[in-house]
Amino acid sequence: MQGSYDIWLVLLSIGIAVMASYIGLDMASRVNLAKRVHLRQLWLIGGTLSMGCGIWAMHFIGMLAYNLPIPVAYHIPTTLLSLLVANLVSGLTLFMASRKSLGWMKLLLTGTIMGLGIAAMHYVGMSAMQIAPTINYDLPLFSLSLIIAIIAAVAALYLAFSLRDENSPSTIWKKAGSAILMGIAIVGMHFTGMAAAVISPDSICTAAAPEYSGDVLAVIVAICSGLIVAATLLLGMLDARVARQAEKEVRMMTRELRDSEERFRTMTERVRDIFSILSPEGIVKYESPAVMDALGYEPEELIGNNMFELVHPQDNEAVQYQFERVLAGEEMIRPIEFRFRHKNGTWRILEAFARNELANPAVDGIVVHSRDITEHKQSQQTIWNLAHHDALTGLPNRSLLQDRILQAIHQAHREGHKLAVLFLDLDHFKHINDSLGHHVGDALLQVAAQRIESCLREGDTVARLGGDEFVVLLPSFQSDADVVMVADKILEELGKPFEIDGHGLHIGVSIGISQYPRDGKEPGHLMRMADAAMYHAKANGRNNAQFFTEQIDSVARERLQVENGLRLAIQQGELRLYYQPLVDLKTNVVVGMEALIRWEHPERGLLSPGSFVEIAEDTGLISIIGEWILGEACHQAKQWNDQGFALQVAINLSVRQFDSGNLHQTIVHALRQSGLPARQLKLEITESTMISNIEETSQLLERLRSLGIQIAIDDFGTGYSSLSYLKRFPIDTLKIDQSFVRDIGVDTDDEAIVTAIIAVAHSLKMGLVAEGIETERQLDFLRGLGCDIGQGYYFSKPLPPDAFTEFMKNRT
Incomplete structure (x- = not known):
């Protein structure tokens, strides 16, 4: 089909x-x-x-x-x-x-x-x-x-x-x-x-x-x-x-990411800071070229290695903890500092920030931005050391000492033990420093500091407060015998000879000891109590150690009262100047006067310099007082000058005034304000003041002498009487100390010394002033040797201005 x-x-x-x-x-x-x-x-x-x-x-x-x-x-x-x-x-x-x-x-x-x-x-x-x-x-x-x-x-x-x-x-x-x-x-x-x-x-x-x-x-x-x-x-x-649209967007994003990555790489390769990308396990995925300059590694040497293996063992745990926090999504607020091994084996200090970029496909890791701050930390440490240590000896200074005492007090309070503060003052240091110069004194302080340190235990502290003062902190001890053992070691070590710049030197040390909690519970209080005990040691013959007691406390309180009263006296005008005549021994005519300070205390009456000048020197108040004396004495001398008494006024200068740096301006200001001619001003300095800083002192005296001011050495013969210094400095007059004049006619040695001083002055064509003349025998002896000027109670005691005016009128 x-x-x-x-x-x-x-x-x-x-x-x-x-x-x-x-x-x-x-x-x-x-x-x-x-x-x-x-x-x-x-x-x-x-x-x-x-x-x-x-x-x-x-x-x-x-x-x-x-x-x-x-x-x-x-x-x-x-x-x-x-x-x-x-x-x-x-x-x-x-x-x-x-x-x-x-x-x-x-x-x-x-x-x-x-x-x-x-x-x-x-x-x-x-x-x-x-x-x-x-x-x-x-x-x-x-x-x-x-x-x-x-x-x-x-x-x-x-x-x-x-x-x-x-x-x-x-x-x-x-x-x-x-x-x-x-x-x-x-x-x-x-x-x-x-x-x-x-x-x-x-x-x-x-x-x-x-x-x-x-x-x-x-x-x-x-x-x-x-x-x-x-x-x-x-x-x-x-x-x-x-x-296709997604692919296009992906291509665009890829291009943008590639451009972004290129910009990131360009940026990281041009800056000195180090940029690293780490995996969640800490493995280095990227390193910027700056790591070569900072840490000595080529980037390829670190890539693939675990970063934590190069972190200092003591810092590793903290770094990993911070890294884990960043992994968890936390944002770093402050950078972390840690030590990282340099290729040469040394440790460098890095400061780092980290950011979690695991969600960013272009990065896919933890970005670490770090920089080398080793030099910065070293500079900070240097600045800290300079601020908390003595420049000469390298020991802790007052600021660091007080902090350590405070920490030791807290620890002693928690643990129920005692601590001790030892205040040290070198005996005879000032004489050595003034006689041989600051360079010898500084070297002596450095060696002394080393010897004190050698006597201490681990954990103890020795600090220099300034000058020849040291403080030792023993943060814990069992009994007073432990403290005595340390003090005895220091006494023994500082009692040994010092070989400094060819000089065989001998010093001692006076030590005051205070304890926590018996003598005080604050750093300042403990140091004051130890200081008071140290002065007690000096009063007991020096070169010994004394524990603080209530009796010492009363002396310290009195000293503090004097200091506070003196400050008030300056403010309220309680200081007075008295004047003792200077008499020409040939003519018996008053040719000048020495200005001498007194303190008209509201409760204790008129006080002589011996009761407060040393405290004024120790506290630095002498500079203020000295400036006032210059102005007041020049003003008074100008008044007498206007009354027909053309007298030269002699004023004592303190070494503290030389150290102030403005002595020349102060003197010139006093002369200008008063109108007193410079030739009518004589400045008296001690031998120790003269050689405390030879070059600067010599230059200053030359400048003052060029104004017409005369310079005299006070208490000659009691200090470092070097003929070379007499030749080197612009000296007009020598003042024979009253300790030699007092025993004329009694001690042939003192007579011989006075005879020698007068002979030296005559040979150097210097004027002579003998102070402390009290008897006619003393006057005749000095006049017979050709001494120029005399001063003492034989002529007059120191007088207030009004009484001195009457004295002059009567003499006329």
């Missing part, structure tokens, strides 16, 4: 075959490009159904396109079985096309199975036709259809595998062309199989006539399968568009 084909249905079947082929190629790409497993599975299932239904629809419409002279019905279960076979074949195609690799043998074997599966779908579908007798097949054409099916399957699988990785606009045309070829091949196989069917002329339909005609069924199947195929195709196109 011969039939005919409906050309429109044939064309429709060809179109569906092409669409199904395109879907197969496109789904292979979707499955392969999907990154997540569940997306791959969804595209595989969806593609299988769409492609399988498309191929089956092509087959079924192709069968409906074949018109027989008899009505034809189809067995539904068998028809559905052919649909199932079509989907299985499609699923196998997409599954194999999504594999990582597909060799030729696997391609041919899989293609053969797929081709036979397609043929099986066709012939199972043909068997669903309910006609009798059954359809026979022409063997050559049947075999050809199988071959076409296998070739079409191999080609489809190859094309699907080859085009799966491409996702560019040009790929669509490649897939379209391939789909047309595949569709024609599948249709060719179908119609070859149809041609192989031999239907008997007397065949009849064995089932009831179908309710719908073949054309209607074809349209229904075409519409249903077309909707499925079109929906899948539309989803694929939308997915492709989204994928």
